[in-house]
Amino acid sequence: AVAAEPQAIPGLPRDFRWGVATSSYQIEGAVAEDGRSPSIWDTFCRVPGAVVNGENGDVACDHYHRYTEDVDLIAGLGVDAYRFSLAWPRIQPGGSGPVNARGIAFYDRLVDTLLDRGITPWVTLYHWDLPQELEDAGGWPARDTALRFADYADLAHDALGDRVVHWTTLNEPWCSAMLGYDQGLHAPGRKDFGAAMHAVHHLLLGHGLAARRLRAKGGVDLDLGITLNMGHAVPASDSEADLAATRRADGLAARVYLDPLVRGHYPEDVVEHLASRGVTLPVQDGDLAAISTPLDVLGVNYYSSHRFAGTAEDGSTTDADGQPVVRAVPFGRPVTAMDWEIVPEGLTALLVRLHEEYGLPLVVTENGAAFDDVAEADGTVHDADRTAYFAEHLRAVGAAREAGADVRGYFAWSLFDNFEWAYGYDKRFGIVRVDYDTQRRTVKDSGAWYRDTVRLTRGR
Numbered sequence: 001a002v003a004a005e006p007q008a009i010p011g012l013p014r015d016f017r018w019g020v021a022t023s024s025y026q027i028e029g030a031v032a033e034d035g036r037s038p039s040i041w042d043t044f045c046r047v048p049g050a051v052v053n054g055e056n057g058d059v060a061c062d063h064y065h066r067y068t069e070d071v072d073l074i075a076g077l078g079v080d081a082y083r084f085s086l087a088w089p090r091i092q093p094g095g096s097g098p099v100n101a102r103g104i105a106f107y108d109r110l111v112d113t114l115l116d117r118g119i120t121p122w123v124t125l126y127h128w129d130l131p132q133e134l135e136d137a138g139g140w141p142a143r144d145t146a147l148r149f150a151d152y153a154d155l156a157h158d159a160l161g162d163r164v165v166h167w168t169t170l171n172e173p174w175c176s177a178m179l180g181y182d183q184g185l186h187a188p189g190r191k192d193f194g195a196a197m198h199a200v201h202h203l204l205l206g207h208g209l210a211a212r213r214l215r216a217k218g219g220v221d222l223d224l225g226i227t228l229n230m231g232h233a234v235p236a237s238d239s240e241a242d243l244a245a246t247r248r249a250d251g252l253a254a255r256v257y258l259d260p261l262v263r264g265h266y267p268e269d270v271v272e273h274l275a276s277r278g279v280t281l282p283v284q285d286g287d288l289a290a291i292s293t294p295l296d297v298l299g300v301n302y303y304s305s306h307r308f309a310g311t312a313e314d315g316s317t318t319d320a321d322g323q324p325v326v327r328a329v330p331f332g333r334p335v336t337a338m339d340w341e342i343v344p345e346g347l348t349a350l351l352v353r354l355h356e357e358y359g360l361p362l363v364v365t366e367n368g369a370a371f372d373d374v375a376e377a378d379g380t381v382h383d384a385d386r387t388a389y390f391a392e393h394l395r396a397v398g399a400a401r402e403a404g405a406d407v408r409g410y411f412a413w414s415l416f417d418n419f420e421w422a423y424g425y426d427k428r429f430g431i432v433r434v435d436y437d438t439q440r441r442t443v444k445d446s447g448a449w450y451r452d453t454v455r456l457t458r459g460r
């Protein structure tokens with residue numbers, strides 16, 4: 001691919017918020033320093049076969065020791081915001097009890113360094129590094145984890161809320177619940193659909209209780225949100241079966257989160273679907289009122305979209321368990337190194353749909369792509385494929401705004417190549433290359449393109 005020349009993105013206003021994103025376990029390293037306790041990812045990485053090449057986040061990008069240099073790098077990209085997550089096991093080792101002063105001190109310094117350089121901190125409280133002790137006590141399928149999360153959120157906000165305005169409770173509860181407890185692909189590696197659906201409710205409850213606690217604190221500015229990963233689900237044809245399959249897929253991927261958060265109830269069709277599989281959500285009186293605590297913003301992480309069919313390849317409409325077939329059918333588009341199809345117009349459609357059906361201000365909190373980068377000896381990477389991905393998706397965001405969606409910002413995933421969960425260091429999402437032997441950072445062509453695009457779009 002030929003790298004696109006940077007140009008102002010049509011449809012994006014001068015005051016659009018531009019950022020880059022990371023998460024704690026994916027970049028920090030220093031897993032045993034300053035009183036941090038193990039998280040479920042430290043444990044999961046030791047399970048043979050769980051992570052490609054048996055890799056782990058012990059060192060990662062060594063950001064814990066290099067954050068000053070890294071903030072300079074962010075400032076050099078000319079973005080106005082940095083989205084990062086707090087490691088619960090640093091701030092509250094073991095997941096309960098008082099704040100760990102040495103753990104919170106790291107984030108104190110990071111926040112101050114960002115503010116010094118004029119970069120707005122955009123904090124996520126939970127990006128998957130649950131303290132192992134809480135998993136041992138039942139993890140997210142257990143109700144108590146939601147109560148623990150609210151306490152942790154309160155402590156974190158007490159420490160940083162005088163300087164941090166933008167708070168996201170959870171990153172991608174779908175991944176925590178379904179990849180972690182149903183598919184077994186992420187920590188803690190369980191395969192139990194019922195447990196995963198209990199996790200869904202307790203993640204949402206944890207969000208809601210935390211949201212209430214932060215809202216109850218007066219005297220500070222608060223921009224409160226949650227981040228969901230979603231695609232735009234479309235039927236493979238307009239047959240009755242394909243429409244039903246698409247609705248079912250969207251129910252478990254999107255509406256089971258969006259409806260309780262925004263409307264205060266679970267979608268009826270999803271509740272019926274769960275009942276047909278012997279699963280009841282563990283809802284208690286008052287839970288939905290907490291979960292629907294008003295949000296200021298909805299974070300959207302977008303990578304790809306899917307088409308769905310209600311028939312198997314042999315034409316049958318029910319599976320071995322008697323459940324209706326829901327089969328993902330590829331669009332036939334080029335894919336990234338993750339094998340995820342590149343579907344930029346799905347981002348426009350998703351943002352417009354979220355605006356029309358749920359009405360919240362939106363921020364794209366992650367969007368980006370892994371490709372098989374080839375680095376030169378000096379670390380430069382001519383990643384025209386990644387630049388093209390960003391260009392197409394930013395245009396898609398501009399198109400959504402022009403169609404009326406209230407999209408206020410965009411964060412590129414990711415600032416760095418980093419620990420890509422079950423794929424280890426094999427998959428690179430960075431706009432900055434990291435050489436894991438030397439920890440040298442080099443801005444890729446896509447990073448330079450992003451910097452210039454931000455500047456041109458702002459200055460237009």
Ligand code: PNW
Nearest residue numbers: 023026171172175229301366413420429
């Ligand atoms: C997101 N899926 O994860 C996460 O927020 C990031 O930490 C991660 O590095 C990034 O996307 C790239 O993977 C996802 O299977 C993981 O659909 C898996 C899926 C979606 C998002």
